[in-house]
Amino acid sequence: MKKEFLTLALFLGVANAAEIEKIIIKGNKYIPDELIRGLLSVRKGSEFSLERIRKDIRKLYRTGLFTKVEAYEEDQNKNGKPEVILVVEDLPVIYKIEFEGNEEFSDDDLKEYLGIETELGEVEVEETIEGYTSSPAIEERLAVMKQLKLGRILTFQEIESLRRRIEEVYKRHGFVGTKVEYKLIPKKGASKLVFVIHEGKKIYTSDIEIEGNKHFSDRKLKGLMELKEPNIFLFRLHPAFSEETLKEDVKKIEEFYKNEGFLEVEVSYEVKEEGPARKVIVKVKEGPRYKLKEIKIEGNTLFAYSELVDNILKKNERKGRYFRREVIEKIKNRIREKYAEIGFLNTSVEERVNVNPEKKEVSVLLKIIEGKPVYVKKIKIKGNYETRDYVIRREMRVQENELALKKGIERSKTRIMNLGYYEDVQIEPVPRRDAWWDLLVKIRERFTGQFSVGLSYNEVTGLAGFIELRKGNFRGTGDIAGISVSYGSLYRNNAISYTRKWFLKKPVDLDLSAFDRRIEYDTYTVERTGFSVALSKELSEYWRASIGTSIQRVKYSDIDPEASTYVKEQAGRRxxxxxxxxxxxxxxxxxxxxxxxxxxxxxxxxxxxxxxxxxxxxxxxxxxxxxxxxxxxxxxxxxxxxxxxxxxxxxxxxxxxxxxxxxxxxxxxxxxxxxxxxxxxxxxxxxxxxxxxxxxxxxxxxxxxxxxxxxxxxxxxxxxxxxxxxxxxxxxxxxxxxxxxxxxxxxxxxxxxxxxxxxxxxxxxxxxxxxxxxxxxx
Missing domain, CATH: 2.40.160.50 (membrane protein fhac: a member of the omp85/tpsb transporter family)
Structure with missing residues (x-):
């Protein structure tokens, strides 16, 4: 946002020590007076200070919510007590986004294409973590947004960007001449943003032909393209045509060839008009295919060349020893992974490529900057709105003040994911200073209170339907509570269970369950009703032991008269x-x-x-x-x-x-x-x-x-x-x-x-x- 210069006009004749009688806010359309006053350090009754007013003006600008802030002073009552007048121009707070005129795309489609939320409460204020994204300006803006609790603030540049993106969506889907306008319907405290869409004419792709490709099939190259041709089996009857998309597809094909060793490849296209449709011809001049002469590695003092390259080059030799970008990237990734295994997270790899056009060969030099081993300073957890920190920390296999080993980080991620409470888990090393880094654990919680209805089938139980109510991460402790009801033609299984994680604050799980099961076999039926108690303990990273007991009432019934003697002997209760x-x-x-x-x-x-x-x-x-x-x-x-x-x-x-x-x-x-x-x-x-x-x-x-x-x-x-x-x-x-x-x-x-x-x-x-x-x- 381009900020205007601050304007501060203070009339003479007021002593700095005077007491402020009133603060008046003018010009604000969207942000309430009370919220603006809450951001100021000067208050009614406080001592007048020119320096404090200057700081308040800078603070308002830093929030990014105002395009203009001016301060004036008046003494209307002639009593020596000044009134401070703030004249502002604020940005709209959007509580809802609507679309008009969109016939080809639904509101949900546009919302998905744009990657935005359109209803109040769908957008969450992104929290910051001290030491990473925090700054006074960001913190002040977040403070305002939290207080508003109405939606989000959009600058006019952001609104214009959304408008252009809607036009781009239509353009990429084959529409030409689409125009989008917007209007703000203001309210005090929040506004509705309405995009008015004038849809253009749609152009279709009738056919895609590829010429000159000798080493790769049409199917392979068409699979790289976003532009598609008609396919009745995929119900793709009139796929959209966009020349911008076609240009990007040509670049993808060219990049693909270069990554496969065709460094002199040329890819062009031709478009033929066929009424409202377009026929696309992609022309490929493959040129010679370059060989990978050698890969040299320098700077490696901790690992041998064979350890860093492994069998990647041997695989490439079996495929013709051609220069492939994939091979280089695999080796670079393996280098970083090998060093990360011993805690060198800051190891970097510089690449130098030497091309010999005469011999059609490529030589690659990888220079390793090993760096130093990295230790964990702090573990920070983000996104756990329900889960308590200790539930996540006890699954970490890398702790504070320990060497940041890649194996421990990956195992920590696996263990946290296996709890079953999260849609996604990311553990990011965050550089701090010297050899001490932080680990940022970012989780996205899933709704762990699950009501499930479904079917299961196998030859023993037959077709069975089940209803299950399960609450994982019970009260944020990691415990699991559940109740399930399953019925089928041959099967019944009703159960209630509770798992207490870290029972008595030890790495031991306590499992309690009560059940009522019934299975009908060909010649008899067995019913088991009872309960079980078990304790399980993790002995090491991959070993777990459990011990328990169950008390059941068993009944064998519905014995077929033609059943075997052994089955008949089982009849009755026990x-x-x-x-x-x-x-x-x-x-x-x-x-x-x-x-x-x-x-x-x-x-x-x-x-x-x-x-x-x-x-x-x-x-x-x-x-x-x-x-x-x-x-x-x-x-x-x-x-x-x-x-x-x-x-x-x-x-x-x-x-x-x-x-x-x-x-x-x-x-x-x-x-x-x-x-x-x-x-x-x-x-x-x-x-x-x-x-x-x-x-x-x-x-x-x-x-x-x-x-x-x-x-x-x-x-x-x-x-x-x-x-x-x-x-x-x-x-x-x-x-x-x-x-x-x-x-x-x-x-x-x-x-x-x-x-x-x-x-x-x-x-x-x-x-x-x-x-x-x-x-x-x-």
């Missing part, structure tokens, strides 16, 4: 008292769809006869999984290897409850088989009765098809369920193999597999089977 222990090591990068890391789980549960318990058994399970991403060819393929081993036995003359046995085969074990049919079956009824022992392995390859949302998969499962270890012969093992798709939706993941058996078994003679799972992955 009491269950279980003690369980779990040990977990989890280094996965994302629990829903891991791309790297591993998972190890050891489970042990014991049914005991204490307090009237009728079930007596001990059960052990070990599960492991390892995930790999293709870093050799960078195809995005994910390989997962998984294995399970388990056994369960009864004691004290008691048999193992049937729903504690292992049912191998089905959606979550060996695909291609029905539930339980890769294990023992009753010889008379051919119904699965579960196994006392299990061994399961699985290999799966997933290939990303679309933006980490759609994957194709191939898999092979192999294993067996049996009652004796001697039955685990290779000739008895069952396998399943096939293909499938994985769909990651905002509501729930979806898995569809078509699996084939390696051998048919009695009771399950189909060669293949479709597996559909909604709500969780294998």
């Amino acid at each position: 009491d269950s008292r279980k003690i369980f222990f779990t040990l977990t090591r989890d280094t996965r990068d994302y629990y829903l769809l891991p791309t790297k890391g591993s998972l190890f789980v050891f489970r042990n549960s014991v049914g005991v006869g204490l307090l009237g318990g009728d079930e007596k058994f001990y059960k052990f399970e070990v599960e492991g999984a390892k995930y790999f991403s293709d870093t050799y060819f960078d195809t995005g393929i994910i390989l997962s290897l998984k294995g399970e081993v388990g056994f369960v036995e009864g004691y004290g003359g008691k048999k193992v409850p049937i729903d504690e046995r292992f049912f191998v085969g089905g959606d979550f074990s060996i695909r291609g088989y029905e539930y339980g049919y890769a294990g023992p079956v009753d010889p008379n009824t051919l119904d699965p009765i579960g196994a006392k022992k299990k061994v399961i392995t699985s290999l799966e390859l997933m290939y990303p098809v679309f933006k980490k949302m759609l994957y194709f998969a191939g898999f092979f499962d192999y294993g067996l369920g049996a009652d004796k270890w001697s039955d685990f012969k290779l000739s008895n093992f069952r396998g399943g193999y096939g293909i499938g798709v994985r769909i990651i939706t905002p509501f729930a993941p979806i898995r569809i597999d078509w699996a084939f058996k390696t051998k048919t078994v009695p009771g399950d003679t189909n060669r293949s089977r479709i597996h559909f799972v909604l709500g969780t992955f294998f």
Whole structure:
């Protein structure tokens, strides 16, 4: 904003020591008198001071809310007490933005394109943090905006910028001749801003042709362009034409070629008019492709050349040893990451490129300025309006006065995100002085009080609907409270739970839950009602152990008359008292769809006869999984290897409850088989009765098809369920193999597999089977 010179006209004859009788505000259209008076140091009854009035005028200007401030003094009552008159021109406070004349775009569309909020209360005043964005001018402006509580102040330059941006939106969407005007409808304290739009004529793109491209396909180059041609399958019938957008697209294509080693490329375009449509012809002169001769590195005293380059150059050699900007940037990023791993956050890399046009070669010199190790001075947290600071600080793996290691910073971000309370978490090192920096933790909280309604499906529970009310980050403490109701044709699961984080101010979680579950199997129904209590503790960064107990009332009913003898023996009610222990090591990068890391789980549960318990058994399970991403060819393929081993036995003359046995085969074990049919079956009824022992392995390859949302998969499962270890012969093992798709939706993941058996078994003679799972992955 261009500020006018201050004007201060003070009449003679008033002593500096006189008492001010009145302060009068004039000329303000938008900002109330009371707010302006609140910014002044001079008050009614205070001592008149020329210097203080000058400071107040400068202060008003610094807020950026006034284009003019003039001060006058009068003594109308001739009593020696001056009246101070402030004449100002203020900027409008906008409480609402409206659009008129927009037929092609809705108000919401324009709001999204412009990146603005249009209603009162949608715009939040951005807080500042001492030492970063704070300054007297900013603080004074924020103070005014907080007091107004009506919206935001817009300068006329900002309003004009919005007006031009609306015209640009129309221009980029193919409209020519669009004109936009605005009007202010003022009120005392706030105003409504109305943009009046006179829409122009729309021009369409009829076709895009690309000529001269030999190394890259039309599809590849068109994918770089924002301008699009008609596509009936994407319901894109009349895509807009904008020459400004076309010019930017030509630059993108040219930049893409240069980044791929075509340093002499020339890209031009031609536009042909076809009535209201335009045909676009993009002409490419690729020229020669330059090779990458060498990359030299200087200034590295802490890492060897091979450590900094890794296998990046080898990959490039396999692709033809061409000069690619991507290769250079990967090496520069790796250099910064390697140094950040040992706390050198201020390491920088200077690049010098030498091009040899005769030999068509490029040499690159990377000069490293190593700097010094960085330590954390303070950790500042921003954006936690609900969460208490300590909830975030206890997840930090880098603390104040410690070396700022990259691994600790990244792990801190992962742990905070995994709490599930935030939409986004950023941890930014902020330079302060010398080797002492601050860490700024910026979080964007999500609404943690969730009311969810949805569906789930698998072959055991069938189709089930659920309603869940869950409050994460309860009262800002990180605790979790929830209640859920699930009903389906074969399934019922109602539960209430509470997790107390850092129980007794220790790194221990207390989990309490009460539940009522019912599952209808083919030949029987089992119901379990009770409650459980568990304590879990993080042993180290990736290891966690939990121990707990559950008290349940169990009922086996609806026994089919043709059911196996083992099932019939389960009929009736009994009491269950279980003690369980779990040990977990989890280094996965994302629990829903891991791309790297591993998972190890050891489970042990014991049914005991204490307090009237009728079930007596001990059960052990070990599960492991390892995930790999293709870093050799960078195809995005994910390989997962998984294995399970388990056994369960009864004691004290008691048999193992049937729903504690292992049912191998089905959606979550060996695909291609029905539930339980890769294990023992009753010889008379051919119904699965579960196994006392299990061994399961699985290999799966997933290939990303679309933006980490759609994957194709191939898999092979192999294993067996049996009652004796001697039955685990290779000739008895069952396998399943096939293909499938994985769909990651905002509501729930979806898995569809078509699996084939390696051998048919009695009771399950189909060669293949479709597996559909909604709500969780294998």
